Amino acid sequence: xxxxxxxxxxxxxEGAIVQINCTYQTSGFNGxxxxxxxxxxxxxxxxxNVLDGLEEKGRFSSFLSRSKGYxxxxxxxxQMKDSASYLCAVSLTYSGYSTLTFGKxxxxxxxx
Amino acid sequence: DGGITQSPxxxxxxxxxxVTLSCEQNLNHDAMYxxxxxxxxxxxLIYYSQIVNDFQKGDIAEGYSVSREKKESFPLTVTSAxxxxxxxxxxxxxxxxxxxxxxxxxxxxxx
Numbered sequence: 622x623x624x625x626x627x628x629x630x631x632x633x634x635e636g637a638i639v640q641i642n643c644t645y646q647t648s649g650f651n652g653x654x655x656x657x658x659x660x661x662x663x664x665x666x667x668x669x670n671v672l673d674g675l676e677e678k679g680r681f682s683s684f685l686s687r688s689k690g691y692x693x694x695x696x697x698x699x700q701m702k703d704s705a706s707y708l709c710a711v712s713l714t715y716s717g718y719s720t721l722t723f724g725k726x727x728x729x730x731x732x733x
Numbered sequence: 734d735g736g737i738t739q740s741p742x743x744x745x746x747x748x749x750x751x752v753t754l755s756c757e758q759n760l761n762h763d764a765m766y767x768x769x770x771x772x773x774x775x776x777x778l779i780y781y782s783q784i785v786n787d788f789q790k791g792d793i794a795e796g797y798s799v800s801r802e803k804k805e806s807f808p809l810t811v812t813s814a815x816x817x818x819x820x821x822x823x824x825x826x827x828x829x830x831x832x833x834x835x836x837x838x839x840x841x842x843x844x
C-alpha cells in the first residue's frame with residue numbers, strides 16, 4: 622500500500638525559517654507535490670519535484686531524495702499569511718493512469 | 734478567466750436522497766478528479782477520469798457515481814448508499830504534467 626507521513630502540526634515565528642518534512646513509501650512513484658491549503662479553502666499548488674535535488678521558488682523551496690523516500694518544504698521569511706495546512710502528495714502511475722496520493726497535511730501556525 | 738467551478742458551495746442531503754455536485758472547468762484539461770476531505774484525514778480520491786466517457790474508481794468510490802460526457806464537466810453523485818456523506822468535496826483537473834488545480838469545494842451536510 623501507499624504510506625505518506627508528515628507532522629500534524631508545527632509552530633514558528635514571523636520572519637523565521639521552517640522546514641516541513643514528508644516521508645513516503647509507495648510503488649509507481651512519478652514525482653512529489655506540495656500544496657498549501659488555508660482553512661475552508663481549496664488547495665493551491667506550490668511546487669513539484671520529479672528529480673532529486675532542490676527546487677526554489679521565491680520564499681518557498683522543496684527538496685526531494687528518491688532513494689530515501691524523503692522530501693521537505695522550506696519556507697523562509699515567514700509571514701502571518703503563511704499560517705495554513707501544507708499537503709505533501711505523491712504522484713503515482715500504474716496501468717497508464719496518473720493520480721495523486723495525499724498525506725494528512727501539516728498545520729503550520731505562524732505567530733508574531 | 735480560466736478556472737474550475739464547483740457548485741453549490743453548501744449542500745444539504747436528506748436521509749435516502751441522492752445529491753449531485755457540479756464541477757466545470759474551462760482550462761481544456763483532459764483529466765478530472767474528485768476528492769473527499771474529512772478533518773484529520775487529508776484528501777482521499779473518490780473517482781478520476783483521464784478522457785471523456787472513461788473514468789476509474791479511486792480509493793473510496795463506494796456510495797458515489799460519476800459521469801464524463803463532456804471534457805469540461807465531471808459531476809459527482811452522492812447516493813443514498815453513502816452512509817457518512819458529510820465532508821468537504823473537492824474537484825480538480827490537470828494536464829498531462831499532472832499538476833492538479835482545484836475548485837473552491839462543496840461542503841455537504843446531512844439534515
